[in-house]
Amino acid sequence: MLQQLKYLIFDMDGVLWQDNTPMPELPNFFAELALLGIQVAFATNNATRTPSQYVAKFKRFGVAIKPKQIMTSALVTAAFLGQTVKKPGPIYIVGRDGLIEAVEQQGFEVLPRFDISRPAAAVAVGFNQEVTYDDFAAAAHHIRYYNARFVGCNPDTTFPTERGLVPGNGSLIALIQAATDQTPEIIGKPYPPMFEACLAGFGPQANQQNTAMVGDRLNTDILGGQNAGLKTILVLSGVTSKSELAESSIRPDYIFQDIQELLNQLK
Ligand SMILES: [Mg+2]
Incomplete structure (x- = not known):
């Protein structure tokens, strides 16, 4: 109800x-x-x-x-690293402020961009529109040669913009996955x-009966x-059309x- x-x-x-x-x-x-x-x-x-x-x-x-x-998926990823990786890391990040700040607040050292001079304990991938070949090369180096844990903030391969769908974080993760033959742990x-x-x-007081995802x-x-x-509520004001909903096997509890x-x- x-x-x-x-x-x-x-x-x-x-x-x-x-x-x-x-x-x-x-x-x-x-x-x-x-x-x-x-x-x-x-x-x-x-x-x-x-x-x-x-x-x-x-x-x-x-x-x-x-x-x-x-x-945010950055906060939850940083908390996950906090539980699974020894401080102070360090952590190599492909991402921006949101992820860098969250990882630092967990007490980790964040390696400078492109730095492969020391081993990272984990590589965290959280999207950056200014990403370059050298970001990927450094991330892959830490995973392949230093055995760094490979963690992705979220799996979205695309996201909508005014010019249509563009590559999302899942696509960046996929590139590093292809370059390392390693499977990431994904958090979001x-x-x-x-x-x-x-x-x-x-x-x-919050539980599965009285909490819903909208x-x-x-x-x-x-x-x-x-x-x-949890209970689930879909709203049709965003990316899901009525016809996509009709064709999907995923059934929300409520649709508005x-x-x-x-x-x-x-x-
Ligand atoms: Mg949305």
Whole structure:
């Protein structure tokens, strides 16, 4: 039952906004959820931005949230490294601020770009549009010759832009995989660590019965929510069309046009 839900985890792009355009009445949406006693968190596979950059984006759209409500695949990847790799690493990163900051905050040393003079304990891949051949060569060197653990923040092979679909982090990971014959460990949606981190962030009252994942993508948001045992809510305001939904074997618990319709049903 929709009314049992007390915790909602939101994907952002395609759900709360389209790139730089917020969904209509976004501040009112969160005010109404608060009145209903529903707590919210935000889960993104985008590993390039920091939580405070997201807080600033919400603020521009008139919504006040706290950094700890934001869970990025960079944070969850850094936490995974924190549990599995001895400090201080070092870690070799193919990525940007979001991942570098998260890994440093876990107490690791991050190697300079292209540095193969010392072995990295792990290579973490979290997307960078300015990536070059030398980034890949260094990452592959650490994995092949230094036996570095190979970790990817998220598996998305493409993402939508104004010019259409462009290569995403999954495509960068695939290049390094091809160059090393090693299989990466991948952390973001649809894999469980991201959802587990959001549940843990809510506290002990949150569980699989009263928590739902709200997203616009079937193979990450909805499949991942299901893998984690959560309720799932698909909104059709993003990348999934009605015909794609009809053809998919992935079945969300609830389907709404957008978050406005979700709110009307929650009330
Ligand atoms: Mg989305």
